[in-house]
């Protein structure tokens with residue numbers, strides 16, 4: 001997620017689940033080919049398994065970027081066919097590619113030709129006046145024929161004119177059943193459901209009908225939920241048991257990144273929801289908001305913030321904390 005799931009965020013999330021697949025923000029082919037590669041798509045080996053999400057519409061450029069990503073060690077290369085922003089539409093990629101299934105199929109084929117790791121696509125159920133029943137079927141069939149390894153479907157339409165990207169994540173109604181039907185019609189195509197999944201237990205409720213679930217905002221805004229992923233989804237022990245443990249386990253990474261010149265607030269901003277609903281959560285957030293932004297702020301700021309908050313036991317009891 002743009003501006004959210006940067007490398008600091010992914011490292012933090014990986015402390016709480018060893019098994020969930022993590023995704024980068026969308027990075028355009030132009031940025032990968034011409035930008036500062038280490039800054040844009042560098043990652044820590046601890047982040048594995050991690051997928052690189054690309055934005056683009058030119059098969060050759062996407063093939064080249066997929067190759068670069070795979071050589072860097074990414075475990076999956078994903079193509080964004082869901083972003084509705086004006087900037088992305090001007091580049092003729094993102095969600096507007098829902099109207100060009102053959103082009104997306106060419107992109108997938110070009111990416112597949114360059115890499116051995118899975119090549120996946122993230123799409124919507126349709127755009128604008130498209131009928132999701134027909135449009136998603138045509139789209140999925142085209143990318144399946146091209147050899148896509150999985151399709152992640154954000155289960156709502158995108159409206160390319162009239163709604164902001166933010167509204168396009170909330171206003172068009174969710175239709176999980178459309179994604180269930182897609183999977184029923186494509187037994188051999190791995191289908192991952194995305195959109196509006198608020199908890200790991202809610203994700204698990206879809207596993208009879210789809211092959212996986214992608215959580216976006218719930219995972220970012222309430223990262224403590226990730227502690228439930230390994231036990232509830234994979235039947236494995238959780239790597240850590242409580243949010244405070246996760247925060248403490250993050251400190252060596254924070255110290256390393258500060259020594260490399262990172263600002264504390266650029267890292268701790270991903271932790272603000274860690275204690276949502278727990279007594280002291282507001283004091284924790286306020287302490288970080290006030291002190292982590294100061295020049296030269298060190299990891300001791302986080303330690304002091306942690307002293308202000310209780311540890312989480314189960315679901316939040318008050319939304320206001």
Ligand SMILES: Cc1cc2nc3c(=O)[nH]c(=O)nc-3n(C[C@H](O)[C@H](O)[C@H](O)COP(=O)(O)O)c2cc1C
Pocket residue numbers: 001002003004024025026053080082083122154169194195196197214215216217218
């Ligand atoms: C701040 C923000 C940035 C996002 N950036 C991306 C992105 O780069 N690529 C992408 O495929 N989806 C992006 N999304 C959409 C999410 O991946 C997801 O599809 C959407 O939020 C619905 O899932 P959710 O209800 O679990 O959040 C973004 C969402 C948010 C809130």
